[in-house]
Amino acid sequence: MALSIRGFAAQSATAPLAAHTFERREPRPDDVVIDILYCGVCHSDIHQARNEWHNSIYPMVPGHEIVGRVSAVGNQVTRFKVGDAVGVGCMVDSCQHCASCNAGLEQYCEEGATWTYNGIDRRDSLPTFGGYSERIVVSDKFVVSISDKLDLKAAAPLLCAGITTWSPLRHWKIGKGSKVAVIGLGGLGHMGLKFAKAMGADVTLFTRTADKEAEARRLGADHVVLSTDEAQMAAVTRQFDFILDTVPSPHDLNPYLNTLALNGVLCLVGLLEPIEPAVQAAMVVLGRRSIAGSAIGGIAETQEMLDFCAEHGIVSDVEMIDIQDINHAYERMLKSDVRYRFVIDNASLKKAG
CATH class of the missing domain: 3.90.180.10 (Medium-chain alcohol dehydrogenases, catalytic domain)
Incomplete structure (x- = not known):
């Protein structure tokens, strides 16, 4: 019954x-x-x-x-x-x-x-x-x-939150020697930091909030970059093999694309809406970079x-x-x-x- x-x-x-x-x-x-x-x-x-x-x-x-x-x-x-x-x-x-x-x-x-x-x-x-x-x-x-x-x-x-961040990290074979960045420190972002660190990657958090550094390091970040600081962003140009983007609302991807190394991947796991503002195709074409997505x-x-x-x-x-x-x-x-x-x-x- x-x-x-x-x-x-x-x-x-x-x-x-x-x-x-x-x-x-x-x-x-x-x-x-x-x-x-x-x-x-x-x-x-x-x-x-x-x-x-x-x-x-x-x-x-x-x-x-x-x-x-x-x-x-x-x-x-x-x-x-x-x-x-x-x-x-x-x-x-x-x-x-x-x-x-x-x-x-x-x-x-x-x-x-x-x-x-x-x-x-x-x-x-x-x-x-x-x-x-x-x-x-x-x-x-x-x-x-x-x-x-x-x-x-x-x-x-x-x-x-766990599997949403785990799946792309595994799919793109993150491990020892990988340089990974996570955008956003929330339910998804904090799991991304923990997993990437445990997999052996060198891990960076991108954040818009300057006071999150100690918390990010506790969760596994080796580095913290204030994404609103042009000098800090310029310092990580062409650095990352993989970026896990956990932000759930439209935001400018172009500054982050510029921090990807050759063949780097920016993976969206939080955004289900149109990308705004538009992506500058040169950011993708001139570094053979990819924008990807992943679901649970x-x-x-x-x-x-x-x-x-x-x-x-x-x-x-x-x-x-x-x-x-x-x-x-x-x-x-x-x-x-x-x-x-x-x-x-x-x-x-x-x-x-």
Whole structure:
């Protein structure tokens, strides 16, 4: 029978999130039922709850940085057992037969991945609901294992902020001897610094805020460049093999392109809007430089990242909140008033009226 679940939902683009009861599907033979312990709060949750991407389905239960423990498994499930610490990220299904899926890159599914929330289940055509809730039911193919070596609450943002930065760093083979820069020090940027440093790269943070140097060095930066200082920017001309750009709003890429070495790559992971102002093509052509993009990561990549994190002791820097404080947390996020990711303690749902 279907499961009655407590959660928090947006009922419209203008309504604050509030307590909401809804139904999860009856578990299928390949499903894992997860009691959610923690759920990270991603900036995309705000975009979706407020219909800023013009595709929102209401009522909407956000949340795609989910960590919990298995409470039941279907009779076809062999990789997980009751009590296991597990995670669910941005996807809960894909076609599983296109070229992207066969390559383990389900996020680029040619038929479209099924998103953890604000999606439509491809088997029963019902809406998907996310991790701002007490329990979730997910196909075992889209569940990942989390080592108990990791602080589970601080591991939650690895399921989005972590994999979003890990995937491009791995794809472009960042390692010992690489010169990497990260633009922006937020939920994504702080993970980019940690990963690039752990991979052995020489790491620079580009920031517009002069007082972030000590914090950036704590997180793994070897150098900090104030991007508004022309002399500092000139000093790093043609320096970097790879730039990870985590800024979510339109900004001028040209000054950063000038800091790429021959064959260098600037990879966008935060921006989904048109690039403004226009890119000066000479910046790209005359250095055989590339502007690229990357979206989250596949399930195998995500497991690889989590195993790397367990080996190297890497988690996100988090601030814990109760679910009842989610609307205030959204307002703080819009002011960049969090270091560096809010995580919901889902036990607080028991207090929801």
